[in-house]
Amino acid sequence: xxxxxxxxxxxxxxxxxxxxxxxxxxxxxxxxxxxxxxxxxxxxxxxxxxxxxxxxxxxxxxxxxxxxxxxxxxxxxxxxxxxxxxxxxxxxxxxxxxxxxxxxxxxxxxxxxxxxxxxxxxxxxxxxxxxxxxxxxxxxxxxxxxxxxxxxxxxxxxxxxxxxxxxxxxxxxxxxxxxxxxxxxxxxxxxxxxxxxxxxxxxxxxxxxxxxxxxxxxxxxxxxxxxxxxxxxxxxxxxxxxxxxxxxxxxxxxxxxxxxxxxxxxxxxxxxxxxxxxxxxxxxxxxxxxxxxxxxxxxxxxxxxxxxxxxxxxxxxxxxxxxxxxxxxxxxxxxxxxxxxxxxxxxxxxxxxxxxxxxxxxxxxxxxxxxxxx
Amino acid sequence: xxxxxxxxxxxxxxxxxxxxxxxxxxxxxxxxxxxxxxxxxxxxxxxxxxxxxxxxxxxxxxxxxxxxxxxxxxxxxxxxxxxxxxxxxxxxxxxxxxxxxxxxxxxxxxxxxxxxxxxxxxxxxxxxxxxxxxxxxxxxxxxxxxxxxxxxxxxxxxxxxxxxxxxxxxxxxxxxxxxxxxxxxxxxxxxxxxxxxxxxxxxxxxxxxxxxxxxxxxxxxxxxxxxxxxxxxxxxxxxxxxxxxxxxxxxxxxxxxxxxxxxxxxxxxxxxxxxxxxxxxxxxxxxxxxxxxxxxxxxxxxxxxxxxxxxxxxxxx
Numbered sequence: 001x002x003x004x005x006x007x008x009x010x011x012x013x014x015x016x017x018x019x020x021x022x023x024x025x026x027x028x029x030x031x032x033x034x035x036x037x038x039x040x041x042x043x044x045x046x047x048x049x050x051x052x053x054x055x056x057x058x059x060x061x062x063x064x065x066x067x068x069x070x071x072x073x074x075x076x077x078x079x080x081x082x083x084x085x086x087x088x089x090x091x092x093x094x095x096x097x098x099x100x101x102x103x104x105x106x107x108x109x110x111x112x113x114x115x116x117x118x119x120x121x122x123x124x125x126x127x128x129x130x131x132x133x134x135x136x137x138x139x140x141x142x143x144x145x146x147x148x149x150x151x152x153x154x155x156x157x158x159x160x161x162x163x164x165x166x167x168x169x170x171x172x173x174x175x176x177x178x179x180x181x182x183x184x185x186x187x188x189x190x191x192x193x194x195x196x197x198x199x200x201x202x203x204x205x206x207x208x209x210x211x212x213x214x215x216x217x218x219x220x221x222x223x224x225x226x227x228x229x230x231x232x233x234x235x236x237x238x239x240x241x242x243x244x245x246x247x248x249x250x251x252x253x254x255x256x257x258x259x260x261x262x263x264x265x266x267x268x269x270x271x272x273x274x275x276x277x278x279x280x281x282x283x284x285x286x287x288x289x290x291x292x293x294x295x296x297x298x299x300x301x302x303x304x305x306x307x308x309x310x311x312x313x314x315x316x317x318x319x320x321x322x323x324x325x326x327x328x329x330x331x332x333x334x335x336x337x338x339x340x341x342x343x344x345x346x347x348x349x350x351x352x353x354x355x356x357x358x359x360x361x362x363x364x365x366x367x368x369x370x371x372x373x374x
Numbered sequence: 375x376x377x378x379x380x381x382x383x384x385x386x387x388x389x390x391x392x393x394x395x396x397x398x399x400x401x402x403x404x405x406x407x408x409x410x411x412x413x414x415x416x417x418x419x420x421x422x423x424x425x426x427x428x429x430x431x432x433x434x435x436x437x438x439x440x441x442x443x444x445x446x447x448x449x450x451x452x453x454x455x456x457x458x459x460x461x462x463x464x465x466x467x468x469x470x471x472x473x474x475x476x477x478x479x480x481x482x483x484x485x486x487x488x489x490x491x492x493x494x495x496x497x498x499x500x501x502x503x504x505x506x507x508x509x510x511x512x513x514x515x516x517x518x519x520x521x522x523x524x525x526x527x528x529x530x531x532x533x534x535x536x537x538x539x540x541x542x543x544x545x546x547x548x549x550x551x552x553x554x555x556x557x558x559x560x561x562x563x564x565x566x567x568x569x570x571x572x573x574x575x576x577x578x579x580x581x582x583x584x585x586x587x588x589x590x591x592x593x594x595x596x597x598x599x600x601x602x603x604x605x606x607x608x609x610x611x612x613x614x615x616x617x618x619x620x621x622x623x624x625x626x627x628x629x630x631x632x633x634x635x636x637x638x639x640x641x642x643x644x645x646x647x648x649x650x651x652x653x654x655x656x657x658x659x660x661x662x663x664x665x666x667x668x669x670x671x672x673x674x675x676x677x678x679x680x681x682x683x684x685x686x687x688x689x690x691x
Contacts, residue, residue: 094653117656189543194628194641196445196653217446220653228545228639229628231649238514243544 054083056328061089062096062109065198065251066135066312069350070109073336076344080335084328093198094220100129100315106325108315109134111198112220113294127318130368132361133293134336135350136311138280139203142260143247144240145169145184150274152177154266155307159211161190161247164226169245177272184245191239191248194229196220202310203249209298210268210307249308252280253349267307268299279306281351289360309351319369326370333365419670426663437664443630443646445654450661456668457632458547458640462622463615465551465636466558471608473555474562478604479592481563482570495567502560510624513553518544518625521552525637540635545627548636553621558611565610569603570596602684609680613673619644643669 060070067090074086091099093110100108101121114131122129141158143151148169153161157174160166166173170183193200197220204218216222228246230239233254240248240260247263252275255262264274273279283300295311314333320326335341342352353361429437433450440451480486481495525542532538542548573596581591597604627639628649641649643665651662 092652094655098655187541187543194623194645195649216444219446221445221650223442223444223446223630227629228543229641229649230545231623231628235624239544242514242518246543 060107064090130316138252141263186245189246190227429660429664454632459642466554469555478566510621513625540638542637550626565607569600
């Protein structure tokens with residue numbers, strides 16, 4: 001007979017053993033999963049098979065701003081071609097670029113074009129990175145001010161709000177353009193993103209170009225001279241809804257979805273333009289496209305263009321290890337930029353790319369090669 | 375062990391062999407886990423230090439005293455974050471320690487019948503299981519609208535004190551402190567209660583026997599006897615307050631300033647990490663690592679101070 005204290009000891013020991021074995025197996029798992037990186041090819045979930053109907057799964061990661069559109073695209077595309085499964089993790093542009101350079105994904109996505117230092121880290125055996133714009137969006141000033149519908153902000157006004165020199169809503173600079181609106185003497189609370197984000201990049205790029213007194217530069221996160229920081233688009237939205245007399249910046253699609261009031265802004269030509277995908281698309285019409293597609297229009301010249309816009313890019317490898325994956329990737333991009341795909345963009349508040357850009361993008365796609373079989 | 379019959383003599387010998395092997399194995403395995411935990415901590419500290427090295431080299435100790443966080447020009451200093459971490463944790467402890475120890479006293483004495491007492495103890499401990507993001511959302515949608523008018527009143531009547539000299543606009547250091555105090559309350563209450571219950575009954579009876587009132591017994595006998603346990607609970611709570619990320623990020627306002635006013639916005643080391651890590655690169659990452667290392671250091675200092683406090687109290691007893 002085994003007495004009870006002894007059996008307790010057995011139980012403890014066996015559970016401890018199980019733990020040890022469990023830890024051991026965890027360790028070995030991580031080593032096996034990291035080994036494909038060393039071998040020098042992008043993560044391949046399926047082995048090379050001919051394209052004829054075999055299942056193809058593609059994984060990507062990156063920017064969160066276009067994520068709602070990408071998810072819609074991928075699921076619609078999967079309905080059309082059930083053998084192609086594309087997964088996307090919206091981990092942020094920076095993380096997307098990092099994973100793309102580390103070859104742990106099949107494609108990356110970013111709101112800020114690749115920098116030279118990123119290109120230097122690109123794996124040489126995979127040719128040249130292909131950076132193509134997929135869509136873009138407007139960044140709007142969303143505000144919470146009772147009784148003030150259709151607030152108009154001149155360049156002087158919004159520059160002053162952002163740099164903290166305009167402190168109350170009834171400031172003469174704001175009042176000048178809003179004769180019909182009753183502006184209170186309440187303080188203005190400016191709300192900005194506290195986390196690094198592509199939205200901030202687009203917003204500060206414009207502010208830097210449009211405001212002579214702006215000193216903080218532009219980037220995914222900057223040193224804000226004033227205001228309250230909130231995390232994520234949803235954080236800014238919540239803060240604007242919560243705080244009377246607040247104004248913050250978010251993506252147009254976000255403000256639309258949450259029913260926030262959006263300010264009408266004055267563009268470079270001096271016209272006041274209400275935010276919309278059409279007015280945003282006009283910013284990119286007729287602008288010369290650089291060779292790497294890193295097009296940024298910080299302050300559009302067009303008379304009827306909305307002033308704050310940015311593009312977002314997909315990052316593809318110049319060479320894919322298997323034919324099926326390369327073909328599937330190309331086919332998807334062609335579909336997404338066709339009229340059928342762009343319909344989803346407009347529905348969600350993203351701007352459909354002008355034709356002159358999409359033709360260039362489709363030509364660039366053909367440069368993607370398949371690595372010679374080893 | 376209960377030896378049943380005399381013919382089990384040989385079996386007993388066999389079992390004792392097996393049981394000796396068991397004992398050795400058990401010591402080995404538990405020892406391994408004990409050392410593994412320490413090694414993991416050391417490995418984390420080492421890794422963070424290595425990654426922080428470029429920032430340490432560039433900014434040196436000035437990192438702690440400067441208050442710039444400029445990813446555009448790659449200039450970093452974490453004074454506002456270090457300050458924010460200390461101030462929010464201090465506010466949290468200031469509120470949570472008296473309440474937590476009070477709750478623990480109330481629930482360890484025989485004021486209530488066990489039938490009511492047990493559910494209350496359970497409910498207090500349940501508070502610790504609420505995810506921090508829920509506390510954050512509650513902070514944004516319930517606490518901030520509730521606190522802003524109170525903050526405004528403080529600003530209007532006591533605005534001449536630097537502590538209240540900014541206009542509250544919603545999120546702020548005081549909101550973060552309050553949310554933290556609620557988050558750490560169950561830790562303090564539960565651990566303090568365990569420490570109080572563990573005080574030997576003889577001590578209490580001896581105090582009563584000497585003619586002490588309940589008041590005197592609690593404050594001169596029971597609390598000092600349970601002191602090291604209570605401090606242990608407070609330290610655990612402080613650790614959580616300093617390391618809390620999500621809830622604080624949601625209610626503190628994330629401004630890069632070290633304002634003397636608790637109504638102003640601020641940030642903590644943890645909230646800085648939560649905000650910036652995902653999109654950071656290069657020197658910004660190593661500066662974030664440096665900030666994390668400082669948080670490590672702060673926690674260590676606080677723990678050493680607590681240990682010294684416990685020792686000095688024990689010497690007096």
